[in-house]
Amino acid sequence: xxxxxNVRVKRLSAQDQAxxxxxxxxxxxxxxxxxxxxxxxxxxxxxVEALRQRIIDISKRQGVSEQRAxxxxxxxxxxxxxxxxxxxxxxxxxxxxSKLLSALQIYSRNPxxxxxxxxxxxxxxxxxxxxxRAITPELEKRTQGLVQENAQLVNVRRxxxxxxxxxxxxESEVSSQRREIEGLIKEKMSLEDQLLQQADxxxxxxxxxxxxxxxxxxxxxxxxxxxxxxxxxxQPVVGEKVRDFGQVGGxxxxxxxxxxxxxxxxxxxxxxxxxxxxxxxxxxxxxxxxYGQVVILGIGNNYHIVLTGIGRIYVDKGQTVGRGEPVGxxxxxxxxxxxxxxxxxxxxxxxxxxxxxxVSGK
Numbered sequence: 001x002x003x004x005x006n007v008r009v010k011r012l013s014a015q016d017q018a019x020x021x022x023x024x025x026x027x028x029x030x031x032x033x034x035x036x037x038x039x040x041x042x043x044x045x046x047x048v049e050a051l052r053q054r055i056i057d058i059s060k061r062q063g064v065s066e067q068r069a070x071x072x073x074x075x076x077x078x079x080x081x082x083x084x085x086x087x088x089x090x091x092x093x094x095x096x097x098s099k100l101l102s103a104l105q106i107y108s109r110n111p112x113x114x115x116x117x118x119x120x121x122x123x124x125x126x127x128x129x130x131x132x133r134a135i136t137p138e139l140e141k142r143t144q145g146l147v148q149e150n151a152q153l154v155n156v157r158r159x160x161x162x163x164x165x166x167x168x169x170x171e172s173e174v175s176s177q178r179r180e181i182e183g184l185i186k187e188k189m190s191l192e193d194q195l196l197q198q199a200d201x202x203x204x205x206x207x208x209x210x211x212x213x214x215x216x217x218x219x220x221x222x223x224x225x226x227x228x229x230x231x232x233x234x235q236p237v238v239g240e241k242v243r244d245f246g247q248v249g250g251x252x253x254x255x256x257x258x259x260x261x262x263x264x265x266x267x268x269x270x271x272x273x274x275x276x277x278x279x280x281x282x283x284x285x286x287x288x289x290x291y292g293q294v295v296i297l298g299i300g301n302n303y304h305i306v307l308t309g310i311g312r313i314y315v316d317k318g319q320t321v322g323r324g325e326p327v328g329x330x331x332x333x334x335x336x337x338x339x340x341x342x343x344x345x346x347x348x349x350x351x352x353x354x355x356x357x358x359v360s361g362k
Contacts, residue, residue: 239268263343
């Protein structure tokens with residue numbers, strides 16, 4: 001807020017007062033439209049957050065399904081090995097039985113004539129017939145048992161395969177649902193950006209109207225605005241400075257040994273655009289410990305700008321941005337004002353951003 005020493009106040013004519021009233025009404029209407037647009041954008045942001053939660057829930061279900069599928073695949077592999085072993089044993093058993101039965105049947109079907117053989121061979125034939133009658137039911141029983149066991153394993157294997165197929169279909173449906181939700185998120189985030197851009201333009205109009213009101217009132221600044229020179233940093237967000245560099249509890253250079261602010265704090269509307277205070281290269285963009293989303297700009301001569309409190313980041317590491325270029329937006333999930341922190345460092349030491357900064361080799 002400008003002090004009386006920095007402004008000139010003039011008496012308004014009736015026409016000037018009428019113009020001022022009309023301009024003020026227009027500004028208030030634009031402010032209401034901006035608030036409504038930001039509220040709509042906030043509703044969209046909440047929908048996006050709900051969709052993100054759905055994706056988290058889907059991922060959890062998908063993880064459980066994958067674990068179950070892995071169990072069934074392992075079981076299926078075990079069944080495959082068991083079936084192969086039973087098949088091998090069944091084949092060997094059948095071969096043994098076939099040879100034994102063939103040998104016994106030779107004696108049963110073609111016994112030697114009684115007059116032409118000695119008693120020993122006749123005894124062998126009788127013994128073979130007795131053995132064949134005794135062992136055949138047991139062999140058939142064993143064979144039937146192996147066949148039933150193999151049939152049971154084949155059935156279990158078929159069921160496991162069908163269940164595995166069902167899991168695969170379920171996973172495919174989950175993946176398809178996830179892709180659909182991700183597409184919706186992308187569309188809604190685009191809509192949110194469009195609405196916030198409209199609100200930004202409205203806010204810019206409000207600032208212009210306020211400046212026109214000041215001119216009508218005669219509240220003309222006697223010296224240039226801070227930050228208009230290329231060697232000063234632009235304010236990164238449209239809002240109010242609530243804590244300055246070096247302040248403690250809202251007081252600059254307060255005594256008592258309490259830690260003072262290493263940077264500047266601004267309050268801004270939810271979803272407000274965050275812009276680069278100066279031209280530079282993005283040295284970091286993303287989450288950082290407990291600071292949330294952070295953007296660090298290198299602006300030359302060992303100076304760096306740190307911006308924290310951002311909700312969404314638009315830039316990537318290594319990207320060059322110009323003064324005033326958007327680098328992100330403030331969080332937009334609450335109707336309460338958000339706080340952006342800006343810190344200027346020379347090397348590792350914080351410095352006052354309000355001072356002249358020799359950036360870009362100046």
